[in-house]
Amino acid sequence: MQVITSIIDLQLFLSNSKGSVGFVPTMGALHQGHISLINKAKSENETVVCSIFVNPTQFNNADDLKKYPRTIEADNQMLLTAGCDVVFVPSVEEMYPSGNQLLNLDLQTLDQVMEGKFRAGHFKGVVTIVKRLFDAVKPNKAYFGKKDFQQLAVIRYMVKVLGLSVEIIGCPILREKNGLAMSSRNMRLSTEQRAKAGLIFKTLTYTKQNIHIHTPLALIEQAIKTFENSDLKLEYFEIVDPQTLLPIITFDKNRGAVACVALYAGDVRLIDNMEL
Ligand code: AMP
Secondary structure, three states, X not given: OEEEOOHHHHHHHHHOOOOOEEEEEEOOOOOHHHHHHHHHHHHHOOEEEEXXXXXXXXXXXXXXXXXXXXXXXXXXXXXXXHOOOEEEOOOHHHHOOOOOOOOOOOOOOXXXXXXXXXXXXXXXXXXXXHHHHHHHHOOOEEEEEHHHHHHHHHHHHHHHHHOOOOEEEEEOOOEOOOOOEOOHHHHHOOHHHHHHOHHHHHHHHHHHHOOOOOOHHHHHHHHHHHHHOOOOEEEEEEEEOOOOXXXXXXXXXXXXXXXXXXXXXXXXXXXXXXXX
């Protein structure tokens, strides 16, 4: 496995490789959720590139950026074991040579709702870094987890409006035994918090099981009550259209629906979702 830190070296390496390039962008602190994306990329491409870059421009909270877990040696080991070909680990200067200038892309309402409401500017940072990484790697296919459902919708939108030639592949959410979605941030949970966070999956599952019985609004109210009676501090629980991410009033089989949640367990912010 090649560990590459500069765009020039990356492009030199890739210019000598044959066949399609699959790309998995990450912020490191890897877990099996990330590795499932690498495995999928490996099954569909000749060369797999994984990037590890904790992108400063998508953090709206300096403390969150500082506390974000960094485990580069363990990450490299996991990627090597998974059979990844290249790990691209650029510096902030490499990715932002002229400062934190953001891509000026109108994301319509996609970055106004849910995460966008609570993390101002987050998606501007996400599209900026993903576009720069796409420019550097020039992948045929790029793999994103549905764990970050809104991010996936934003990236699909960016690719469409900018007419990029990369194919975006959405991959299923990997979960712990108690249903907690795997996340780099889970490392910061105590054993007790981790156990209690199983309530997120339970509530999403209850919501999914009851879409034929209750309205979206009634299910949201029930979920809010459930979290009020727990140690988890809810930011939002919404049931939205999978494309527009706008709240839905009634369930429509043809459009589908997704329940999205963000909350705090102690000072660790967790997000999750379930397609209904
Ligand atoms: P991150 O390192 O958190 O930026 O995540 C990198 C990629 O891994 C994103 O596309 C995430 O959606 C994806 N990912 C993170 N957690 C999971 C998970 N539990 N299951 C599947 N994909 C995931």
